[in-house]
Amino acid sequence: MKDLYLSGGSFYGIQEVFSRVKGVVDTKAGYANSSMENPTKDNVDKGLAGAVECVKVTYDPKKIDIASLLALFFTIINPYTDGIQGKYKGPQYRSGIYYTSQEDTIQISYYMAFMANKGVRHQMTDNSFVINQYEGEGGRRPPIRTEAKELINFFEAPAEEQHYLRRNPTAYTPINIQLLEQVGAIEKIQEELESE
Template sequence: MYMNGAFMKELYLAGGPYYGLQEVFSRVKGVAQVTAGFANCSSPNPSKEDIYSGRVEGRECIRIVYNPKKIDIVSLLALFFTIINPYTDGIQGKAVGPQYRSGVYYTSHEDTMQISYYLLFLQNRGVSRKMTDAAIVFNEFEGEGRKPPKVRTEMKGLENFYEAPEEEQHYLRKHPDAYTPINIPLLEKLGSIGPRVE
């Protein structure tokens, strides 16, 4: 796909409330556009109420359009797996439900090898330090000294994506006190993301 005369790629990421993910990735250099929505839904054009009630299966998700000359998929995945918990099935911080299950959804088969490699790396990286409330890394598991549990993040081809309503787009900019399990101020401090956009 081309945008403003440049070749762009896209990637779809799910992991907890989409507005936290949208805020983080919209502040990454090389990312041109981030849209909140629902991925791999069992019915077309679902409302948020359809998803939350369980009438329609789907994942809260973001669509990232990025310039591969400025940032690569591995860098995007590294940031993603720093801020979500891949070891849970539908739990991200205080956000609980099947719509919050973590997933990486691709539209190009050329991306599958890198995504598979990253998931394999997560599963086999060995013992990790114990998670604390102050940690930037939310994908640590409880139980220092034990083998990590199975990675639950799903990897699938994108079947469909429906944009969330306009009032849900960039929700954290409109409602900065809304809950997100992501420590955005710490990401700012470490330089992982750019400054807040008003």
């Protein structure tokens, strides 16, 4: 099993999505790269811990690879904002990929470079074909604001914060869960989450 730590807005939506991906065996909501031990949600929201709301994604690399996880991650977050994901605003909601294994840095760096360059407008010639063209100002996407850093620490959030959206399906998330279900990116929930 391998771990990858992902942040992008509230951990509620990120956890709900990745808990339903085939090959992911466990998810835990929490706080990453905190300057204090065991920060509370209040500490993080007030900026006292410098931490980010994050989800620990434990996956089986024989069933899903890191590139597939990153592709889904960049589909559900906005990597071009600095601490803004839908209605969530603040440094605790910044987007990030936090790794514990140096072997993952190559794949993360490759994917980040792909995201940064996929909107670059190339010169059209008779023998070229341009894909992923971005129709933004100057033909370029804004710079990626998602950080990719080594995980310093991770503190699990309390039980009442875990799988929050599953217990509170009408709670706000900027992620369109139903659309992800419809296109088969995540599994539909068949039963209510069992009490832990």
